[in-house]
Amino acid sequence: MVTLTPLEVGLALLALILVVSITIMVVNNRRRANLRAKFGPEYGRTVEMTGNSRKAEAELHEREKRVAAFTIRPLSPPQADAFTDAWVRVQAQFVDDPQGAVSRADVLLTEVMEVRGYPIADFEQRSADLSVDHPEVVQNYRSAHDIAVRHARGEADTEDLRRAMIHYRALFDDLVHEPVDHRMAPTVSRLRQDDLRRPDLR
Secondary structure, three states: OOOOOHHHHHHHHHHHHHHHHHHHHHHHHHHHHHHHHHHOHHHHHHHHHHOOHHHHHHHHHHHHHHHHOOOOOOOOHHHHHHHHHHHHHHHHHOOOOHHHHHHHHHHHHHHHHHHHOOOOOOHHHHHHHHHHHOOOOHHHHHHHHHHHHHHHOOOOOHHHHHHHHHHHHHHHHHHHOOOOOOOOHHHHHHHHHHHHHOHHHO
């Protein structure tokens, strides 16, 4: 039977604590890297809002858990076609009625979210929910909404509203055409290229 001296026991415990600490650090770093990769700019925004990375990561994990409980479904091809047609009409409306078009674009996006299975809560909650699966474009949604709010206060002009429409379109494309239905790909590509050539929305 081997008898360890108190010094040896202490060194063994210290080594164990060191191994556990390194393991925890590696796991946390990997989790942080995964969240950064998944949420992109939204990770930095959440850190800035919460004040530190630990709170931000807890917030992002909560978002993931909340959205995992939803039944998010893709649009059927007829639904996607109908929403795409509605968007074309909204975009055409912008020429004569920029403010009305921006308001309608916001409503249309809410309708798309609802059909896809997102709860229609307040704007901040909708943005948080969208950030889980659409982190790259959720900032477009926030920017467009901010412009709409500023315009209601008389603090935004037609050029701002044009930018809002472009922001809304980025999220619209992501929501309506995800996952990609290859039967619709030529239509989507053609619509996007035609939009970019329009002088009112360039």
